[in-house]
Amino acid sequence: MSSEASASSENTSYGRSDLPDTPEWQMIYTIAPPYILILSILGLLFNSFVLAVFVAQRDHLTVAEIYLSNLALADFLLLCGLPFWAMNILNKFEWSYGDAMCKLINSIIVINYYTSIYTLVMISIDRYLALVKTMKARWLRRKRYAKMMCFILWLLGLFLSLPTMIHRKIKFIDKQNTTACILDYANDSPWKFSHQNLMNVVGFVLPILVIVFSSWNIIKALSQRMENAAFHDFKDTKAMVLIFAVMLLFLLCWFPFQVLTLLDTLCDLNVLDETLWSNTLDIGSQVSIYLGFLNSMLNPLLYVFSGHYFKRKVNAIYRRVRHQRRGSDMTTYQRSVVSTYVNRTEQIRHVVLLNPKDHIGL
Structure with a gap:
């Protein structure tokens, strides 16, 4: 075959010289x-x-x-x-x-x-x-x-x-x-x-x-x-x-x-x-x-x-992602609880530490 008409040596030519319109x-x-x-x-x-x-x-x-x-x-x-x-x-x-x-x-x-x-x-x-x-x-x-x-x-x-x-x-x-x-x-x-x-x-x-x-x-x-x-x-x-x-x-x-x-x-x-x-x-x-x-x-x-082992890897990734999300959610919740607790503690502490005499003077 001519170089132009032949397919590539790996049969992957993009074009031939005499492509028929069949x-x-x-x-x-x-x-x-x-x-x-x-x-x-x-x-x-x-x-x-x-x-x-x-x-x-x-x-x-x-x-x-x-x-x-x-x-x-x-x-x-x-x-x-x-x-x-x-x-x-x-x-x-x-x-x-x-x-x-x-x-x-x-x-x-x-x-x-x-x-x-x-x-x-x-x-x-x-x-x-x-x-x-x-x-x-x-x-x-x-x-x-x-x-x-x-x-x-x-x-x-x-x-x-x-x-x-x-x-x-x-x-x-x-x-x-x-x-x-x-x-x-x-x-x-x-x-x-x-x-x-x-x-x-x-x-x-x-x-x-x-x-x-x-x-x-x-x-x-x-x-x-x-x-x-x-x-x-x-x-x-x-x-x-x-x-x-x-x-x-x-x-x-x-x-x-x-x-x-x-x-x-x-x-x-x-x-x-x-x-x-x-x-x-x-x-x-x-x-x-x-x-x-x-x-x-x-x-x-x-x-x-x-793939048995491939499925196990996918499941491991899924469990890890779920665990991370739960951990992230729990951390956010815990921060909210701690913040509320600290604020209330400060309020109580402020009331307890007030001098009673100050109240009598009022």
């Missing part, structure tokens, strides 16, 4: 903008709530919750940029926010993707250490190390987004009379092939292998514990249900995106006929990325409805 594209122009805006608003509200709970309980977070808060932060930042995406589609890919925003918004999406999936990797490793290597690796499961790993994951995401930062740019497309924000690779440049392989291998295959390995061993460990009721902790099982649900949701939302990235690569290698697959990739690249965005909105709902 019913499929009209549906995208009509449905995608309100869908993305609603998703953004709800996702920002949900993730703000989750982050507020984690921040309020920051001194009591477990290692897994530190990683989950990192995931919520990545989702929040992604959702902040989606309204620009929605308006861009509404304008039929006419980009009007400048070259810097073109690079920034798309880079945030790539950073979010890598940070999210490798945060899930760290969560799976942490659960593996906690349930399979309980005694041997206890020193590795320290909160300080978890926070350091979160910082490293952001640096990794930033590094892996460099191809997007370099090649994303605004370009005028003659056939569409549109100034679009696209990934503009040089003709026959190895950059696109490298970027797509990076997304498939580093961004999906390797993380999934680690997650599958950890999850399989965790399931075996939990099964053995369930056979011995004395060592079985139901809370551990509920915590693992949440972790597995978060991982499964990520895979369901982003798997189509990865498949289309692979198909795009096969077209570039002439393994697949580009003329046959072009329209499928055009439409699919849009739909798959919108499905990926949905993951950032749904994650907080999993914490609320499936």
Whole structure:
């Protein structure tokens, strides 16, 4: 595919050189903008709530919750940029926010993707250490190390987004009379092939292998514990249900995106006929990325409805707020009582201390 006609290597191009005015594209122009805006608003509200709970309980977070808060932060930042995406589609890919925003918004999406999936990797490793290597690796499961790993994951995401930062740019497309924000690779440049392989291998295959390995061993460990009721902790099982649900949701939302990235690569290698697959990739690249965005909105709902420990933290915050309000009300009441008592005492004291002779003299 030509650099102008192709979707980005992560199937997130804002425009192609030969966008057809077909019913499929009209549906995208009509449905995608309100869908993305609603998703953004709800996702920002949900993730703000989750982050507020984690921040309020920051001194009591477990290692897994530190990683989950990192995931919520990545989702929040992604959702902040989606309204620009929605308006861009509404304008039929006419980009009007400048070259810097073109690079920034798309880079945030790539950073979010890598940070999210490798945060899930760290969560799976942490659960593996906690349930399979309980005694041997206890020193590795320290909160300080978890926070350091979160910082490293952001640096990794930033590094892996460099191809997007370099090649994303605004370009005028003659056939569409549109100034679009696209990934503009040089003709026959190895950059696109490298970027797509990076997304498939580093961004999906390797993380999934680690997650599958950890999850399989965790399931075996939990099964053995369930056979011995004395060592079985139901809370551990509920915590693992949440972790597995978060991982499964990520895979369901982003798997189509990865498949289309692979198909795009096969077209570039002439393994697949580009003329046959072009329209499928055009439409699919849009739909798959919108499905990926949905993951950032749904994650907080999993914490609320499936997270036993998260619910406990919310209840703890609620009880603390109620206690503070009661304490504040009681303090105000006590001050009122004390003030009244002091005033009356002063009045009585004044009467008692008066000289009786003064009264007789009157």
